[in-house]
Amino acid sequence: MPVLEVRKMSHNFGGLRAVNGYHLEIDAGQIRGLIGPNGAGKTTIFNLISGVYAPAEGEVSLNGRKVNGLPPHRIAAMGISRTFQNLLLWRHMTVVEHVKMAHYSRIRYGLAGAFFGTRKRHREEAEIEEKALGLLEMMGIRHLAGQVVLNLPYGAQRRVEMARALATEPRVLLLDEPTAGMNPEELVRIMEIIRRAHDELGLAILLIEHRLKVVMELCERIQTLNFGEVIAEGTPEEIRNDPKVIDAYLGKESLI
Amino acid sequence: MAPPTTFRTFRAGWSRVPLIGWLFGALLAVTLERLVGGPLAAAVGLPKIPALFGLDIMLKKPLLIPNAFLYVLLVYGLPMGFATRASIAPANRLAAGLLRLPITVTTFVYIVFLYVIFHVWAEVNDYRALVLKLTLIAIMFTLSLNVINGYMGEFSCSHPGFMALGAYCASVFSLGLFVDTRFFGTALLPPALGPFVFPVALLLGGLLAAAGALIVAVPSFRTRGDYLAIISLAFLFIVKSLIENLEYVRGPRGLSGQPDWANLPTVFLWTVACIWSINNFVTSTIGKALNAVRDNEMAANAMTVDTRRTKMVAFLFAAFWAGIAGGLFAHVLRYVNPGTFGIQSLAEVLAMVYFGGLNSVYGSIVGAVSISLLGEALRPLEIFKWIIIPLLLILVMIYRPTGLIAFKDVDVTALFRPRTGPDEEV
Numbered sequence A: 001m002p003v004l005e006v007r008k009m010s011h012n013f014g015g016l017r018a019v020n021g022y023h024l025e026i027d028a029g030q031i032r033g034l035i036g037p038n039g040a041g042k043t044t045i046f047n048l049i050s051g052v053y054a055p056a057e058g059e060v061s062l063n064g065r066k067v068n069g070l071p072p073h074r075i076a077a078m079g080i081s082r083t084f085q086n087l088l089l090w091r092h093m094t095v096v097e098h099v100k101m102a103h104y105s106r107i108r109y110g111l112a113g114a115f116f117g118t119r120k121r122h123r124e125e126a127e128i129e130e131k132a133l134g135l136l137e138m139m140g141i142r143h144l145a146g147q148v149v150l151n152l153p154y155g156a157q158r159r160v161e162m163a164r165a166l167a168t169e170p171r172v173l174l175l176d177e178p179t180a181g182m183n184p185e186e187l188v189r190i191m192e193i194i195r196r197a198h199d200e201l202g203l204a205i206l207l208i209e210h211r212l213k214v215v216m217e218l219c220e221r222i223q224t225l226n227f228g229e230v231i232a233e234g235t236p237e238e239i240r241n242d243p244k245v246i247d248a249y250l251g252k253e254s255l256i
Numbered sequence B: 001m002a003p004p005t006t007f008r009t010f011r012a013g014w015s016r017v018p019l020i021g022w023l024f025g026a027l028l029a030v031t032l033e034r035l036v037g038g039p040l041a042a043a044v045g046l047p048k049i050p051a052l053f054g055l056d057i058m059l060k061k062p063l064l065i066p067n068a069f070l071y072v073l074l075v076y077g078l079p080m081g082f083a084t085r086a087s088i089a090p091a092n093r094l095a096a097g098l099l100r101l102p103i104t105v106t107t108f109v110y111i112v113f114l115y116v117i118f119h120v121w122a123e124v125n126d127y128r129a130l131v132l133k134l135t136l137i138a139i140m141f142t143l144s145l146n147v148i149n150g151y152m153g154e155f156s157c158s159h160p161g162f163m164a165l166g167a168y169c170a171s172v173f174s175l176g177l178f179v180d181t182r183f184f185g186t187a188l189l190p191p192a193l194g195p196f197v198f199p200v201a202l203l204l205g206g207l208l209a210a211a212g213a214l215i216v217a218v219p220s221f222r223t224r225g226d227y228l229a230i231i232s233l234a235f236l237f238i239v240k241s242l243i244e245n246l247e248y249v250r251g252p253r254g255l256s257g258q259p260d261w262a263n264l265p266t267v268f269l270w271t272v273a274c275i276w277s278i279n280n281f282v283t284s285t286i287g288k289a290l291n292a293v294r295d296n297e298m299a300a301n302a303m304t305v306d307t308r309r310t311k312m313v314a315f316l317f318a319a320f321w322a323g324i325a326g327g328l329f330a331h332v333l334r335y336v337n338p339g340t341f342g343i344q345s346l347a348e349v350l351a352m353v354y355f356g357g358l359n360s361v362y363g364s365i366v367g368a369v370s371i372s373l374l375g376e377a378l379r380p381l382e383i384f385k386w387i388i389i390p391l392l393l394i395l396v397m398i399y400r401p402t403g404l405i406a407f408k409d410v411d412v413t414a415l416f417r418p419r420t421g422p423d424e425e426v
């Protein structure tokens, strides 16, 4: 059974059919790519899967359990985590606080712990912090743990987002253009991190990516989206040679 | 433009004084005042000991301002200056020693020390004790509002309403059970029991305020959007007119004769409890979720944070402490009427929150203390007080839009640590 299954998902914004009959099946340990020109509906698909919008039609299920219709925090707690195309960080919080926050739904000390600072709370906060620092280590930004995110370089902010998304301990990870705005050096780093996250945690990863080099290298299968519809699906090799893809997408940006 | 070397070394000296050194200095000053304050005041030509560092004299008798300054210098300035400078080495050793104890014990020692200073200072006259108690209550009131308007980043106007609920609930409890009154009949319980039951009265007041908060929170936090400001304002008016029209609590005439239970140690203890629990809350991951929701709700939800639960909990918690503050307030003044909890009270507490600094425990303490003292100092100017305080607020908003000490977490270890000098890493 696939970890994440999306069936016949469609959504409209006013008169605009942003997503039309989208299908997806990912198994644990697979990396899938989602490409397409700007405005094709890629981010909207992420928003629908993660519950930001409830899909107008279709069904999203995680390990066979229907999740569409649930509020986003519930879906996140059930195991679908994501990053955002345009970095959504919390401007007044430090790096380690970002990662700790992702444990919210699993906190056991409750309100008594929050108000009275019980021993249980201190123990649990220390555990969360330890895990968070471990993830920051894996991302190579442990030395930035105490910094407020606002002052960090772009690449580091991207990695904070990634660490935070992993800290929810997801089974499915949705990455929305994780290399946007990065220089080649940072690009290599982030690809390495995605691979490590995949190898060490065995996640199912769905990757939206603009740079074809990245998707072609990381993904086993790729979907191409245009005007909200999947126009081609296959291995990187098949996608590269599909005339429809070249027409809709690759043609415009010339094979980078 | 560097200051002269002598001045720099003079200033550098102070940066080596740890907190405990300042406390010693303050203790010396207040003890001195307690012992020789009267004669000293007479010697510098003041009719009596200035109650609030001379602030209270300045507007009433401007001619005495130099005398008041001299008094403050002699009683507070010089002894504190001398004691702190002379004790740098032992004070730093003591600070280091105290930090080796468990942090709860260390904090306890500092709090007791602080209380002793307050106690000696307030013993000089009743007015001081009253101002101190009201200032402590203002701290609770301000800090709890900061949870909503600062940490949560919403705009709530109902805080005086929560305070009113706490004040009336605690008053009805204590008057009804422990005092012979015309309106509630004879006392049902022996007054000797009173002080032990006082916490129950306050807690009931806090719980009633939290229940009131639920009425505001349910519709406000149901959907996204800024409904809170308007719903909470409506709530404030409803509470006020409800009390005004409730003959059971004597309407606009108010309730008087509350037992004298809110003495300085009681108010101080509750204030410490309030600061402690609110600080616990806002530094926990559950509390930090407020900041996450405020700074970016979509990201917070994607990280499993439940917006509605987070906001509800914080709102009710804040209202609870406003209710406790209200109960104490009623028993400090031993009189409440609905007029106290109107727009003016709202303006005052908003000024304290925004002046002191959003999202900061230190900020709320500074805001509450400075606006309370300023309010007392400006009392002779009556209505002008309400021109000067807003003007000051506007200035702060222009130069520091989030307030004096915004977005700063309390770090007790840093607060208590020994100081090595101006160049140290912070």
Ligand SMILES: Nc1ncnc2c1ncn2[C@@H]1O[C@H](COP(=O)(O)OP(=O)(O)O)[C@@H](O)[C@H]1O
Binding pocket: A013, A016, A018, A036, A037, A038, A039, A040, A041, A042, A043, A044, A045
């Ligand atoms: N909240 C929204 N309201 C209205 N239109 C939207 C909204 N979000 C996205 N769209 C529209 O849906 C289409 C797909 O957008 P998006 O999913 O962001 O594209 P992509 O991520 O592939 O660049 C675009 O035409 C965009 O303008």
Ligand SMILES: [Mg+2]
Binding pocket: A042, A043, A044, A085
């Ligand atoms: Mg997009």
